[in-house]
Amino acid sequence: MYPWLMPYWQRFQLMFAGKRLPHAFLLAGPSGIGKSALAVQWASLFLCEKPQQNSPCGHCHACQLSRQQAHPDWHVYGDDDTRTIGVDTIRQLSAQLMNSPQLGRGKVAVIRQAERMTEAAANALLKTLEEPPGNSLLILQSESAMKLLPTIVSRCQVWTLQADEQQALTWLHEQLPGRNISPAMLRLNQGAPLRTLAYLNEGGEQQRQAVITALDAYRLQPWTIGSLTKCWVSAMPVTFEWLSRLLLDALKLQQGVALQQLPFADHPALLSFLAQRPAECLLDSMQQLLQLKQSLADMPSAVPSILFADWLSQLLTKE
Ligand SMILES: [Zn+2]
Incomplete structure (x- = not known):
């Protein structure tokens, strides 16, 4: 887990331990802040058969499938290059969440770049958010909550991710030893460490x-x-x-x-x-x-x- 994501991970662990997880989250933040990495960690814990100290055990059948991105109850949408996320994709998602989980623990659906949903898709998702199927976890990812319909946002628990600047700079220096990295470079990249790393690596x-x-x-x-x-x-x-x-x-x-x-x-x-x-x-x-x-x-x-x-x-x- 990236160091700047630890507070968000720990907060999720506490909610998981207290069985206080909402059905739907919206992870907001600039690209390169680590929204996908956090969602992967959450989903792995949610689906693990024998969590250890509120972390995925890493050994069970579910954890093995999760690691191979082959867990039958965990689907990621909006991960291709198509410009929009259409209503058919959201209907597919809703059907997946309605079905019984194949491995028994629960079901996870992730929508990356959720702002790319068409209006029809957003309305279809609204129905699922209004009556969330049991034991499911829906994670929306978006650069900003402002880019989504307010009716969608109000039905999600919104977490806006930020990286602590000092922590991010320390991490960047570890990735690129000997390189001169200023706070300005991080700020140029919306404070997002992964994006800053790509920016520095790609010239x-x-x-x-x-x-x-x-x-x-x-x-x-x-x-x-x-x-x-x-x-x-x-x-x-x-x-x-x-x-x-x-x-x-x-x-x-x-x-x-x-x-x-x-x-x-x-x-x-x-x-x-x-x-x-x-x-x-x-x-x-x-x-x-x-x-x-x-x-x-x-x-x-x-x-x-x-x-x-x-x-x-x-x-x-x-x-
Ligand atoms: Zn496990």
């Missing part, structure tokens, strides 16, 4: 530095537009994400948030410069960034350097 930090450093160089030496455009185009689509988050930081700085609390504090000169621009200019630039992204996606023949040059002049020089 995300180098890409962010390249995108922002190119802008800073251009600000001081406007003739470097060629290398800036090249860098930004090669880093698309994350170029747009980093630029809009940089502008958001500049707005926050303008509003009095301390520099060191901002994810882009590693570029203080650029951030201070941008914070001196009028707020409307920053907001307009953020808006235009979205349009620019759309234009470049819609028109393969568009010349990025021209579009970026317009955007830069509005951001850096327009009064």
Whole structure:
């Protein structure tokens, strides 16, 4: 179990021991916080034939099947690449929960990225939530409770997962010994340690530095537009994400948030410069960034350097 999930695991264990488990949970939190890992641990305990000190024993038939992801009473929905979770999937889930468990302990259904449910699917799920079948555990996962129908949320016990920053940083340092990992990197990734690990492993930090450093160089030496455009185009689509988050930081700085609390504090000169621009200019630039992204996606023949040059002049020089 990841260290930052321990409080949630222990709380679940206490509820399990006291036979106070609700039928349905909603695990909310950013991707990479460990929602799936926690759900797996919960389901394993719920289905274990001989739990030991409120933990799955690891040896019984149920535990063996759970480990192989082959337990007949444990189903995961919404785990494929399809865009939405349709009503047929939810009907399948409801039928699974209505049936008697094959191994006797109970039934578990997990819905990953539950916000992808269609309206019809959500309404079908509502019926199951209103009359939950006996001895079943339903775990919904979503980035935010706000993304689900309030009627669904109100029938679940909602747990919003967060990682303690120090604990998360310690864990990241253990995974990547010798690597320089700052709190800002964690914050850039919504405080989610698994996402931060992937970001660091997959070159995300180098890409962010390249995108922002190119802008800073251009600000001081406007003739470097060629290398800036090249860098930004090669880093698309994350170029747009980093630029809009940089502008958001500049707005926050303008509003009095301390520099060191901002994810882009590693570029203080650029951030201070941008914070001196009028707020409307920053907001307009953020808006235009979205349009620019759309234009470049819609028109393969568009010349990025021209579009970026317009955007830069509005951001850096327009009064
Ligand atoms: Zn067991």
